[in-house]
Structure formats: structure tokens, C-alpha cells
Amino acid sequence: MDLNRYFGEFTSRDWQTSDVATVRIAVIGLGEFARERALPAIRDAQFCEATVLVSGSPQKAADLSSTLAIDRVIDYEAYHAGEAAEAYDAVYIATPPAFHLEYAETAAQLGKDILCEKPLAATFKGAERMVDVSTDVVLMTAYRLRTEPAIRRMREAIRDGVIGKPVQIHSGFSTQILEYTDPESWRLDPDIAGGGALMDLGVYPLNTSRFLLDADPVAVSAETTSSGPPFDLVDEHAAVQLTFPEGETASCTASFNAHPDSRLHVLGTDGQLLLRFPFGGDVSQEIIIERGETHAHYTGPPVDEVCEEFDYFAHCIHTEIECECDGEEGRTDLRIIEAAYTAAETSTQVSL
Amino acid sequence: MDLNRYFGEFTSRDWQTSDVATVRIAVIGLGEFARERALPAIRDAQFCEATVLVSGSPQKAADLSSTLAIDRVIDYEAYHAGEAAEAYDAVYIATPPAFHLEYAETAAQLGKDILCEKPLAATFKGAERMVDVSTDVVLMTAYRLRTEPAIRRMREAIRDGVIGKPVQIHSGFSTQILEYTDPESWRLDPDIAGGGALMDLGVYPLNTSRFLLDADPVAVSAETTSSGPPFDLVDEHAAVQLTFPEGETASCTASFNAHPDSRLHVLGTDGQLLLRFPFGGDVSQEIIIERGETHAHYTGPPVDEVCEEFDYFAHCIHTEIECECDGEEGRTDLRIIEAAYTAAETSTQVSL
Numbered sequence: 250m251d252l253n254r255y256f257g258e259f260t261s262r263d264w265q266t267s268d269v270a271t272v273r274i275a276v277i278g279l280g281e282f283a284r285e286r287a288l289p290a291i292r293d294a295q296f297c298e299a300t301v302l303v304s305g306s307p308q309k310a311a312d313l314s315s316t317l318a319i320d321r322v323i324d325y326e327a328y329h330a331g332e333a334a335e336a337y338d339a340v341y342i343a344t345p346p347a348f349h350l351e352y353a354e355t356a357a358q359l360g361k362d363i364l365c366e367k368p369l370a371a372t373f374k375g376a377e378r379m380v381d382v383s384t385d386v387v388l389m390t391a392y393r394l395r396t397e398p399a400i401r402r403m404r405e406a407i408r409d410g411v412i413g414k415p416v417q418i419h420s421g422f423s424t425q426i427l428e429y430t431d432p433e434s435w436r437l438d439p440d441i442a443g444g445g446a447l448m449d450l451g452v453y454p455l456n457t458s459r460f461l462l463d464a465d466p467v468a469v470s471a472e473t474t475s476s477g478p479p480f481d482l483v484d485e486h487a488a489v490q491l492t493f494p495e496g497e498t499a500s501c502t503a504s505f506n507a508h509p510d511s512r513l514h515v516l517g518t519d520g521q522l523l524l525r526f527p528f529g530g531d532v533s534q535e536i537i538i539e540r541g542e543t544h545a546h547y548t549g550p551p552v553d554e555v556c557e558e559f560d561y562f563a564h565c566i567h568t569e570i571e572c573e574c575d576g577e578e579g580r581t582d583l584r585i586i587e588a589a590y591t592a593a594e595t596s597t598q599v600s601l
Numbered sequence: 602m603d604l605n606r607y608f609g610e611f612t613s614r615d616w617q618t619s620d621v622a623t624v625r626i627a628v629i630g631l632g633e634f635a636r637e638r639a640l641p642a643i644r645d646a647q648f649c650e651a652t653v654l655v656s657g658s659p660q661k662a663a664d665l666s667s668t669l670a671i672d673r674v675i676d677y678e679a680y681h682a683g684e685a686a687e688a689y690d691a692v693y694i695a696t697p698p699a700f701h702l703e704y705a706e707t708a709a710q711l712g713k714d715i716l717c718e719k720p721l722a723a724t725f726k727g728a729e730r731m732v733d734v735s736t737d738v739v740l741m742t743a744y745r746l747r748t749e750p751a752i753r754r755m756r757e758a759i760r761d762g763v764i765g766k767p768v769q770i771h772s773g774f775s776t777q778i779l780e781y782t783d784p785e786s787w788r789l790d791p792d793i794a795g796g797g798a799l800m801d802l803g804v805y806p807l808n809t810s811r812f813l814l815d816a817d818p819v820a821v822s823a824e825t826t827s828s829g830p831p832f833d834l835v836d837e838h839a840a841v842q843l844t845f846p847e848g849e850t851a852s853c854t855a856s857f858n859a860h861p862d863s864r865l866h867v868l869g870t871d872g873q874l875l876l877r878f879p880f881g882g883d884v885s886q887e888i889i890i891e892r893g894e895t896h897a898h899y900t901g902p903p904v905d906e907v908c909e910e911f912d913y914f915a916h917c918i919h920t921e922i923e924c925e926c927d928g929e930e931g932r933t934d935l936r937i938i939e940a941a942y943t944a945a946e947t948s949t950q951v952s953l
Contacts, residue, residue, distance in 0.1 A: 412860065416775070416856055417775075419771045419773060419852065421771060423768070423868060468824070468948070470950065472822070472842060472844045472950075474844075474850075475848075476848065486848065486850070488769060488842055490842045490852065492826075498824050498826075498838070500840055500842065500852035500854060502771065502850065504868070506768070506870055507768045507870055508765070508871060508873045508891065508892075510868060510873055516773065516775060518777075518858060521862055539860065541860075596949060596952075597950065598822065598824075598948035
């Protein structure tokens with residue numbers, strides 16, 4: 250078995266069937282990720298352009314709009330009133346999770362397709378409502394990992410049986426959140442964020458495990474801990490153990506207060522796959538595939554998965570091919586995360 | 602902080618205070634591990650020599666005794682009758698777990714110190730009994746990892762705060778047991794082995810996590826799965842999540858039917874430690890220590906940890922320094938493993 254074949258066309262967009270026309274995007278919420286990652290990615294994307302900025306902070310928006318040559322800047326009230334609706338085809342919602350729904354409702358009423366940051370909402374109920382209000386438009390959950398070439402190549406290898414039957418996943422994602430986030434940040438406010446490390450970071454190992462195994466977990470155990478302020482209202486650290494229908498397990502961890510790291514290891518009956526730094530974004534991917542005595546190492550070129558994500562969104566809109574990470578995907582993750590919090594609180598394994 | 606200092610004297614026996622006189626050992630049970638690993642290790646050890654073989658299979662013992670120039674070969678009945686007792690100072694029990702107790706009882710009655718293979722017994726009750734009968738002799742549980750230089754150097758680094766406060770451990774140990782074990786083996790018989798992958802392999806990540814954190818877990822969740830014969834009576838795969846007193850978690854997995862692998866990753870607030878192949882024995886150890894932006898890689902020379910283990914045992918006997926992995930250590934692990942099996946059966950987190 251030639252393991253290198255999975256890297257031959259590493260950056261291949263296996264999801265792309267054709268070039269599509271440009272989708273004009275209104276970017277709603279101009280926090281750091283929107284400014285530093287999403288707007289540059291839209292600028293570099295093949296099938297997207299940002300045409301409208303929606304912000305409650307006009308000065309921030311004005312600076313950006315001149316830098317990026319975006320003419321239209323409107324505030325949230327104007328957005329809800331349908332102002333500038335002729336200037337965009339779709340919205341990218343990058344506000345904190347608790348506020349996603351209100352912007353999605355307006356977008357759906359205006360007939361605009363929606364790319365919404367993860368987690369889809371602060372609660373499972375909120376995610377259900379997101380899906381309900383968006384039935385007539387494309388609703389995609391912004392899981393950038395789903396268009397990360399290394400993750401897609403891993404999924405292909407697993408699907409092809411390269412590692413046999415998957416048995417156990419170990420995956421973690423950790424940051425030192427206080428190095429880039431104020432202690433007063435919404436990320437540490439459960440009413441706005443919906444949770445802590447598990448909600449914000451743990452969703453990456455969780456969703457990626459589901460994607461790689463092409464299955465949803467049937468049970469979850471979890472432990473969440475916090476050492477005190479500023480993490481007194483949310484989980485500072487989380488460890489989650491998922492059980493999948495064929496007995497596969499995924500041991501996932503997340504931390505707001507640990508050495509920055511991310512890793513992903515899928516062990517199968519006949520081999521294993523390892524990926525360093527899977528969740529940090531735009532970095533070289535060191536991939537190891539082993540099958541029996543055969544080992545293949547590959548370092549992929551850094552690919553801007555956010556750029557890939559926006560082009561994938563545009564491609565879904567124009568081709569009407571079903572979106573792989575739609576609203577239901579985001580809703581399922583919220584169901585699992587809420588079950589994990591319940592498992593941690595009640596010291597029981599929760600069935601899904 | 603100079604991270605390389607931990608590797609400067611990589612193979613250092615930090616536990617050794619002096620040279621000690623040779624301990625003469627009776628090896629009880631001549632299965633593959635005893636023949637292939639333990640007897641060569643005793644031959645190479647500084648403070649041990651094998652002087653008696655105890656076996657139910659005289660032919661196997663005869664071959665070995667001539668190869669290794671060991672004069673005395675006795676059967677189990679003779680051993681229990683105290684035959685050849687003048688020819689050995691201590692015993693090494695390498696029978697299947699359910700039979701450890703009977704040989705330990707005789708050894709203790711004869712005043713012989715005991716090095717007993719892991720797990721200490723097939724059940725927690727059996728381990729309690731092992732400890733009870735051995736109060737007047739040294740009883741050491743044969744955790745070879747405890748004298749593996751890479752593990753000891755990791756522990757020193759953690760103790761010194763190199764990675765800050767430990768937060769999360771990921772560790773796994775997997776084999777394809779049918780490649781080296783008969784499907785009829787005692788290893789797949791829960792009455793003799795006490796359990797499956799968790800008992801035989803999972804005890805390595807479990808005990809090593811306890812050793813590195815210098816703490817015992819307060820709670821355990823677990824999932825065990827089997828795909829059917831020959832694993833129908835024991836866990837083919839196991840995933841265990843331990844919670845330690847200060848909130849640290851350890852996500853440990855074990856499998857009898859997966860690609861052979863072992864790994865250990867300790868994430869802390871300020872850094873992390875990784876060890877490749879920690880549990881496979883006598884292999885080069887690739888160690889990574891990271892603290893902030895500082896990364897140190899080191900590949901240690903292969904050290905026969907079984908040889909180290911026997912010398913450590915002899916050193917404990919002669920110096921009367923308390924054994925770090927005594928019978929209580931083995932008993933504690935059986936308490937945790939039994940709780941893990943209960944957790945898996947009852948779908949609850951079990952408090953310890």
C-alpha cells in the first residue's frame with residue numbers, strides 16, 4: 250500500500266466540482282478573528298469578497314473598510330432594517346455565540362445564506378432555533394478544520410482502510426487564553442459563550458473525531474475543572490471521553506490555561522495516523538501515517554483553511570451540493586457538549 | 602531554564618546510594634517474559650543472579666538451566682516444600698496473576714523477599730492478601746517503567762516545575778496480542794488474568810500517570826469494548842479517564858487488538874513532556890520537553906529497564922530504603938482498575 254499517495258495532491262479541493270461565481274459577503278462582528286483571520290481569508294478567497302461590514306464599533310469598522318477597500322459599513326440596527334441588503338449575497342456571523350441567532354434570523358428573512366462561527370450558539374436550544382430559522386437558506390457552521398487539507402487527507406486514508414478499523418482517538422487543544430484575551434472577555438462568560446474550554450476549544454477535537462470516524466458518539470463522560478478566577482464561571486480545563494457506535498473511543502481534552510498545543514492521534518487495528526498542530530490554523534502540518542511496518546511522514550505546506558472554508562461555502566451556495574458542515578452539524582456538537590457538561594456535573598456517562 | 606540538564610546523566614540511577622551485595626533469585630514461572638526478558642536481565646544485572654528455576658515444565662527449565670548455567674531446577678511442589686531454600690534469597694514471581702498469591706505466601710513463610718510481576722493479583726482482594734502475607738519481607742510490584750530512565754527523568758522535570766502545574770495526560774499502550782499469544786492464552790481468561798487490555802496493558806499508563814503526578818486518582822470513568830471471540834470474556838479495548846486531586850486528568854487507553862504503539866504526553870500550564878514508545882521496553886526513547894518557546898529533543902540510549910528493576914529490588918533489600926513500587930502500589934492500581942471496570946459496567950464515574 251503506497252501511503253504517500255495521500256499526500257500527492259495534498260492541497261487538492263476534493264469538494265470542488267467547478268469554479269463558481271463570487272459570493273458577496275457581509276461580515277457581522279469585527280472581533281479579532283474576523284479582523285485578523287476571516288477578512289484576509291475572504292480577500293484571498295477565489296469565490297468570495299467582503300462587500301459590507303456590520304459592526305457596533307464604527308471606528309474599528311472605518312479603519313478596516315479603508316484598509317480593505319470595503320465601501321459599505323453599517324451598524325447592527327441598520328443591518329436588521331435591511332440596509333445595504335442589495336450589496337451582499339450572504340453573511341458571515343462572527344459575533345459571540347449567544348448573539349448568533351438574532352443576525353441569522355435577519356439574514357434568513359432577507360434570503361441571505363449564512364456562514365456562522367462555531368459554536369453555532371451558546372446552547373443546544375439556540376442551535377436548534379438557528380437551524381429552524383434557516384431552512385430556506387444555506388446555513389454552514391464555520392468549522393475551518395473541515396476544509397483543512399491534512400484533515401481531509403486523513404479522512405480519505407481512514408475511509409480507504411489504511412489503518413484498518415479505527416479503535417481509539419486521542420486529541421487535545423490548549424491555549425493560554427489570558428495571553429490574548431482580557432479576563433473580562435465574553436469567552437469567560439457562560440451566558441454569552443455557552444461554556445469555557447470545552448465549548449471554545451474542545452469542539453475542535455470533538456467535531457474532528459466525528460468527521461474522521463464518520464459517526465456520532467452514543468455516550469459521553471467528562472470532567473471539567475477550574476482553579477478559580479477568572480475561570481470561576483466556566484471550565485478552565487475539560488477532559489471528555491466519547492464512545493462511538495462501533496466501540497471506537499475518543500479521548501479529547503481542552504484547556505484555557507495550559508501550554509499552547511494541539512494534536513490528533515487516530516489508532517486503528519492495522520495502523521495509525523498522527524497530526525501535529527491540527528487545530529492551530531495556518532501552520533505546516535506534520536503528518537505520520539503508519540500501517541504495519543510501513544511508515545510515511547509528510548509535512549504539508551501551510552494552507553489557509555479559513556480561505557478554503559469561505560470558498561467551500563460559496564461553492565455550496567452556487568452548486569447546491571449539500572454542505573458537509575451545515576447547521577445540523579453545529580447543533581449535534583452542542584448536543585454533545587451539553588451532554589458532556591451534564592456528565593461532568595452528575596458524574597455519570599450520558600447516553601446520546 | 603536549561604532543559605538539557607535532565608538528559609545530561611540520562612541513565613543515572615538516582616535511586617542508588619551504594620553498591621550492594623548480590624541477591625540470589627529463584628525465578629518462579631518460565632513464560633515468555635521470564636525467559637526472554639527477565640532471565641537475561643538478571644544475568645546482566647549488577648546486584649542479582651538467578652540461582653534457582655521453579656517451573657511446572659521440567660523440559661523448558663532444563664534447557665534454560667543449561668543455557669544460563671543455573672544448577673537448581675525444582676517444580677512447584679518442591680518449591681512449596683521449601684526445597685533449595687538455602688540457594689536463594691528472594692523470589693521473582695512471573696506466573697499468571699491469579700497464581701501470584703500462593704507463591705508469595707510460601708516465599709514470605711520462608712523469609713524470602715518478593716518481586717512480583719504486574720498486575721500484583723487478578724483481583725483487588727488478591728492484592729490485599731498479597732500485601733497482608735508479605736509484611737515481614739520486601740514485596741515489590743514489578744513495574745519496569747519505574748526504573749526506566751526516561752520516565753525518571755520526566756518525573757524529575759515535572760517535580761522541578763519545568764512544565765508548570767501538570768494539567769492533562771494522554772497515554773496509550775496497544776498491541777496485536779494474537780500475533781504473539783495463543784487465543785487460548787490465560788491472558789484472555791478473566792479468572793486467571795483478572796481482566797483484558799486494561800489489566801495487562803492499561804496498568805502501564807495508569808501507574809506511570811500516578812508516578813509522574815505523585816498522586817492517586819480520586820475518580821475514574823471508563824469504557825471497555827470487545828468485538829467478540831477470542832475477546833468475548835475480557836476487554837479487547839479500554840479507555841479510562843482518571844481525575845486527580847488537583848484537577849489533573851489522565852486519558853489512558855489500552856488495546857489488545859490495535860497497531861502496536863505506546864505514547865505518553867503530559868501537558869502542563871507552562872510546558873509539556875512527550876515520550877515515544879514509553880511502554881514497549883528496551884527501546885531508544887525519543888523525549889521532547891517544551892517550556893514556553895524553548896524546546897529540547899533528546900533520544901536516550903536504550904536501557905534495559907528490567908535489568909534496572911532487578912538491581913533496584915536488590916538495592917531495596919540490602920539498604921532497607923523503602924521500595925517506591927511496593928505491594929501497596931500494586932494494590933492501589935488494582936483498586937483503580939476494578940473501579941474502572943465498575944465504571945464501565947455501570948456507566949458512572951466511580952469515586953476512589
